[in-house]
Amino acid sequence: MIADIKAFLSDFLVLGDPLIYGADISIVLSMVAIVFVLSYFKKWKWLWKEWLTTIDAKKIGIMYIIAALLMLFRGGIDALLMRSQITFPNEGFLDSQHYNEIFTTHGTIMILFMAMPFIVGMMNVAVPLQIGARDVAFPYLNALSFWLFFVGAMLFNLSFVIGGSPDAGWTSYTPLAGAKLDPGPGENYYLIGLQLAGIGTLATGVNFMATILKMRAPGMTLFKMPMFTWSSLITSLIIVFAFPVLTVALALLTIDRLFGAHFFTIASGGSPMMWANLFWIWGHPEVYIVILPAFGIFSEVISTFSHKKLFGYKAMVWSMVLISALSFVVWLHHFFTMGNTAAVNSVFSISTMAIAIPTGVKIFNWLFTLNKGRIEFSTAMLWALAFIPNFLIGGLTGVMLAIAPADYQYHNSYFLVAHFHSVLIGGTVFGMFAALHYWWPKMFGHVLNEKLGKISFWIFMVSFNICFLPMYFVGLMGMTRRMYTYPEGLGWMPLNVVITIGAFGMGIGFIVMVYNIYWSARYGKRDKTGDPWGGRTLEWATTSPAVEYNFAHIPKVETADAFLHMKEKGTTGQISKAPFKPIHMPNNSGKPFIQAWLMFFAGFGLVFEWYWLAIPAAAATMLVMAFRSFEYHDHHYIPVEEIERTESATGRLN
Amino acid sequence: MSSVASNQSNKPYEPLEYSTEDGRLRILGFWIFLGAEIVLFSCLFATYLVVHSHTAGGPTSKELYDVKEFMIETFLLLISSFTCGLGTHELRRHNAKGIIIWLIITLLLGLGFIYMEVNEFVKYATEEGATVGRSAFLSGFFVLVGTHGAHVSLGILWMTSIIIQLAKRGVTAVTARKVFIVGLYWHFLDVVWIFIFTAVYLTGMVL
Amino acid sequence: MMNENVEQHNAHGGFPWKHVIGLILSLALTLIALWIVVSYSFSTTFTLASIIILAIFQALIQLLFFMHLNESKSRVWQIIAIGFGFFTAATVVVGSLWIMAYSL
Amino acid sequence: MKRLTLKSLGVLALFLVFLTGCTNKVAVLNPQGPVAKQQYDLIIWSFILMAIVVAGVLIIFIYVLVRYGRKNSKGYDPEDEGNAKLEALWTIIPIIIVILLAVPTVKTLYGLEGPPKPANATGKKVEPITIEVTSVDWKWLFRYPKQGIETVNYAVIPEDTPVKIKLKAIGAMNSFWVPELAGQQYTMPNMPMNMWIQADHPGDYLGRSANFSGKGFAHMSFHILAKKDANFDAWVKDVKANKPALTMEKYKKLLEPDIAGEMTFSSYPKVLDKKDAAMEQHMNNDDMEGGMNHDSGH
Incomplete structure (x- = not known):
């Protein structure tokens, strides 16, 4: 009996690695600390009422962003561990298996559990405000999306201490990721964690498309929408049509692994290549899902801090539309080297290069927005400015990779690694940092410290280049990605040392940013005006942070840059002008939280093939959905007196 | 519902399901979701077609498919789509009883379809040894057709719940929207079946 | 204005012509597709191309006649x-x- | 902002150093055969075009930052919102650049499908040789069907001779990459593919797997030794005379997932030749153990 339990535990828990024991202990300690703090300050009820059951997009956005920052920390630690292992040749810091697990979780977490929630978080924070709406189209669904993402991320992260992490790369190529070559729960975690988060993301896409298409303030025609809203609309569109592909790909591989089907196996006629095909049909649009919102943010930030209209508004919009369509017809460039005919490779080479055209148009429009402006070098603006040259390098090396015969030489080398970090960090992460500094006052009511912000910017940005520019060269020298070690005498060491220094520098930059968040929360300048930057769009028309219902009166829009126009006309006061009407708002609900955790347990059951857990949990999920269907009293009206009280508390009532 | 717009106003006739902001949003949202579903099924179709010839020595599509069987399935679904459409037609006349009758007929046809399909699967498995793990072709077949079948089953549960709500509450802006949306879902499953009928069964007879 | 309303309302009140036509068309298209295949009298290319086109028409019928897409x-x-x-x-x-x- | 500029210029300079100076360590920029050379030419051509774009964008970038940065608000025009001519210009320029890249790309793609053109001065056509390359977890098997020999983790080729590489995989997918001789191609289970390599000079060219394939992946490097024709023939003769045969038993052992050193065999079981596809399929099927014993031919 005891032997049985021991055998079970040694399969169930990850044993034998001091690094993981350390992590186990710190996880347990931090959980104890959280429980203690919540109990000591009697915050459980507050947590439940204000956060876990909220369906307010602004709060959901904040939860997304907190989760994203935590995941950035975890993915960053993974990166530093990897860099520590391959700084010098023949190191023994991590063994092969451990290294494989770490690069797999690094990639997966950074794309799906860091970049995605960061972006969706920013959309939640800014889009309803920018279009002058009270919330998103489907607030309940929005909460469910968040919790599905959250439990997906938790399930994925759990692999690290229970059962073992996935180890076949974030692309999880078959047959390596199939049951035969990679048995055990690790890959199942990948498949099911991503599945849960992916379904949440799909719902977000539907939600924001409906929100932006139908809930804009009166007068805000499509071509008067702020650019971030435009980019969110296009992103949502891509999400809606790309994420089902991921859902199917993950489901098919899950069926392969759990129920013995033969989609991607080598045996019985399976087609491992089909996995790569499906994965990248989703995977390439995914790249645009994470970059387009950043483009939108740069447009907002550059226009705001140049104190000038965005140059070429219509061209900006149409180039995004074009990018969204092109993003669906280029996926093969991720496997040019899979032996396709010259005709296939030619077509996909050219379609990939074609994306450079609308992207180039955008770059020039940003440059000409700066032109004739009055440029103010705020921290948000610095991130946006640094984006231009850094993303340029990433984009142009992307064009170089699009040349199929040249790609035969770059593919899977550090040249490729450098390229996608240039675009994903230089584009997405810089964009999210810009957004963080730009919208921080709108989220929390105080401004992040500019001096600390600039210090963290310079450390991070310079280190980023120290880290990734040498990677291009080490790639050309023949070093491939995912090597846990390399022999001496190849001349790779000096550059690898430089890269590692850069990586740690980025870590320091991040720590300064976190310190800035802490410092500003305590001592930062409070934003009383709601408009700390001289903003142009409607999110600056309300208080910081915005009240529950966003606007007491829905603003009337006449031009693009609606708030600027209101300021010029002197009509900003009308938003808070009495008399008010009762405001219709949806009720908070604990069901999304409960449903998501039921799905977590269903997923956990599937990971270990414990159907006694998976089936009841899945049935309970259906039951929660049925309850929801029969729920008719899910909204309330905020009475006029309460609105008056709220508005006078902000000092805006007139 | 206080925000239900009445049809007696001077505004042009507007069906009840579109009469509230919430109703309009949800209907649009559901159309967007259907766009996503199209892509979801297209991936299953692509996978099935790619592995169609990978039978690994197991049964082929020509050996398995039976014209009579899949034609009955097809007619059951086509007619259920029609009866479901009549439900929507009654909805426009605010006739709760009519809606319920047509939806129940739709449900019965749907159940008939599921019964046929389950029989078909069981027959394949027991008589031909054709299971999901036999070959890539059969994996593709069972998962594509099975996903559609799972959608229909879910639709049956969903429609049942809506019939109950309709019986309890009558035709209101909210129940009208629910009936309309479940109708969209049902018709959409018919669209998917048309492609399964074409790309799986008919094509399977040719190639 | 009122007249138009009444007309529109009536269009929704009377016999469901739209649905009946939709049903007849979809049954007909299904049978044509079946006939093309089981008659075995056409080339594979023609057979495949024509049944795909018929399927697309059927989908459009569902979308327009039953689902009120527009x-x-x-x-x-x-x-x-x-x-x-x-x-x-x-x-x-x-x-x-x-x-x-x-x-x- | 100045620092940014300087840095970018520094990067450019660094790249130029790599292009001109110590390129022998930068394998991709040191092509030693016609296949790699074609790819190298494209790389350089694309690099020149990209450098022009970088220069153009950076000049505008620096100009606007210096001109309109800080407190310098002369020429400030908040209503400046577009310029059709300029926008047309920067739509057309990328289109031209894409065309300039696309044409040689397509040409090269079709060019790479066949054997490389003779690179030696005489221009005489040389009969190609064939090597069957199989990636196994985690080693490379090289089989010379005509010569009847097999090597592990290294191969010898005659210089100036087109070598047809037939790629296969048993187990996970890998990628066959010898940067100085040719860009890579995946090795896929049950999906044989071809590529060409050719070396202009005798030498030792390092290759490795470029696609992650599990625990031993980092150790999947190999050497391609190019020798003069006579030396190649001598090598073959030597192998035939002095090296052990690859028995079925040994072959099975090689297929087990593990890393291996360099090995040479004077022959391999002929059954592998005949039922190659079937055998490979078989190895990739579920039962590795004992599966080799019963005949799996058609």
Whole structure:
């Protein structure tokens, strides 16, 4: 009996690695600390009422962003561990298996559990405000999306201490990721964690498309929408049509692994290549899902801090539309080297290069927005400015990779690694940092410290280049990605040392940013005006942070840059002008939280093939959905007196 | 519902399901979701077609498919789509009883379809040894057709719940929207079946 | 104005012509497709091409006659959603078959 | 902002150093055969075009930052929102650049399908040789069907001779990459593929797997030794005379997932030749153990 339990535990828990024991202990300690703090300050009820059951997009956005920052920390630690292992040749810091697990979780977490929630978080924070709406189209669904993402991320992260992490790369190529070559729960975690988060993301896409298409303030025609809203609309569109592909790909591989089907196996006629095909049909649009919102943010930030209209508004919009369509017809460039005919490779080479055209148009429009402006070098603006040259390098090396015969030489080398970090960090992460500094006052009511912000910017940005520019060269020298070690005498060491220094520098930059968040929360300048930057769009028309219902009166829009126009006309006061009407708002609900955790347990059951857990949990999920269907009293009206009280508390009532 | 717009106003006739902001949003949202579903099924179709010839020595599509069987399935679904459409037609006349009758007929046809399909699967498995793990072709077949079948089953549960709500509450802006949306879902499953009928069964007879 | 309302309302009140026509058309198209296949009198290419075209027509009948794709105020967005769905679906199917051609 | 500029210029300079100076360590920029050379030419051509774009964008970038940065608000025009001519210009320029890249790309793609053109001065056509390369977890098997020999983790080729590489995989997918001789191609289970390599000079060219394949992946490097024709023939003769045969038993052992050193065999079981596809399929099927014993031919 005891032997049985021991055998079970040694399969169930990850044993034998001091690094993981350390992590186990710190996880347990931090959980104890959280429980203690919540109990000591009697915050459980507050947590439940204000956060876990909220369906307010602004709060959901904040939860997304907190989760994203935590995941950035975890993915960053993974990166530093990897860099520590391959700084010098023949190191023994991590063994092969451990290294494989770490690069797999690094990639997966950074794309799906860091970049995605960061972006969706920013959309939640800014889009309803920018279009002058009270919330998103489907607030309940929005909460469910968040919790599905959250439990997906938790399930994925759990692999690290229970059962073992996935180890076949974030692309999880078959047959390596199939049951035969990679048995055990690790890959199942990948498949099911991503599945849960992916379904949440799909719902977000539907939600924001409906929100932006139908809930804009009166007068805000499509071509008067702020650019971030435009980019969110296009992103949502891509999400809606790309994420089902991921859902199917993950489901098919899950069926392969759990129920013995033969989609991607080598045996019985399976087609491992089909996995790569499906994965990248989703995977390439995914790249645009994470970059387009950043483009939108740069447009907002550059226009705001140049104190000038965005140059070429219509061209900006149409180039995004074009990018969204092109993003669906280029996926093969991720496997040019899979032996396709010259005709296939030619077509996909050219379609990939074609994306450079609308992207180039955008770059020039940003440059000409700066032109004739009055440029103010705020921290948000610095991130946006640094984006231009850094993303340029990433984009142009992307064009170089699009040349199929040249790609035969770059593919899977550090040249490729450098390229996608240039675009994903230089584009997405810089964009999210810009957004963080730009919208921080709108989220929390105080401004992040500019001096600390600039210090963290310079450390991070310079280190980023120290880290990734040498990677291009080490790639050309023949070093491939995912090597846990390399022999001496190849001349790779000096550059690898430089890269590692850069990586740690980025870590320091991040720590300064976190310190800035802490410092500003305590001592930062409070934003009383709601408009700390001289903003142009409607999110600056309300208080910081915005009240529950966003606007007491829905603003009337006449031009693009609606708030600027209101300021010029002197009509900003009308938003808070009495008399008010009762405001219709949806009720908070604990069901999304409960449903998501039921799905977590269903997923956990599937990971270990414990159907006694998976089936009841899945049935309970259906039951929660049925309850929801029969729920008719899910909204309330905020009475006029309460609105008056709220508005006078902000000092805006007139 | 206080925000239900009445049809007696001077505004042009507007069906009840579109009469509230919430109703309009949800209907649009559901159309967007259907766009996503199209892509979801297209991936299953692509996978099935790619592995169609990978039978690994197991049964082929020509050996398995039976014209009579899949034609009955097809007619059951086509007619259920029609009866479901009549439900929507009654909805426009605010006739709760009519809606319920047509939806129940739709449900019965749907159940008939599921019964046929389950029989078909069981027959394949027991008589031909054709299971999901036999070959890539059969994996593709069972998962594509099975996903559609799972959608229909879910639709049956969903429609049942809506019939109950309709019986309890009558035709209101909210129940009208629910009936309309479940109708969209049902018709959409018919669209998917048309492609399964074409790309799986008919094509399977040719190639 | 009022007249138009009454007319529209009546269109929804009377015999469901639209649905009946839709049903007849879809049954007819199904039987034609079946006949093309089981008659074995056409080339494979013609057979496949024609049944695919018939399927697309059937889908359109469902969308227009039964699902009222083009009736709401957001019909443009509904059509774009379904249209982009079909664009992506076609890309996925045709692209996959082309890319994977040598393993078919 | 100045620092940014300087840095970018520094990067450019660094790249130029790599292009001109110590390129022998930068394998991709040191092509030693016609296949790699074609790819190298494209790389350089694309690099020149990209450098022009970088220069153009950076000049505008620096100009606007210096001109309109800080407190310098002369020429400030908040209503400046577009310029059709300029926008047309920067739509057309990328289109031209894409065309300039696309044409040689397509040409090269079709060019790479066949054997490389003779690179030696005489221009005489040389009969190609064939090597069957199989990636196994985690080693490379090289089989010379005509010569009847097999090597592990290294191969010898005659210089100036087109070598047809037939790629296969048993187990996970890998990628065959010898940067100085040719760009890579995946090795896929049950999906044989071809590529060409050719070396202009005798030498030792390092290759490795470029696609992650599990625990031993980092150790999947190999050497391609190019020798003069006579030396190649001598090598073959020597192998035939002095090296052990690859028995079925040994072959099975090689297929087990593990890393291996360099090995040479004077022959391999002929059954592998005949039922190659079937055998490979078989190895990739579920039962590795004992599966080799019963005949799996058609």
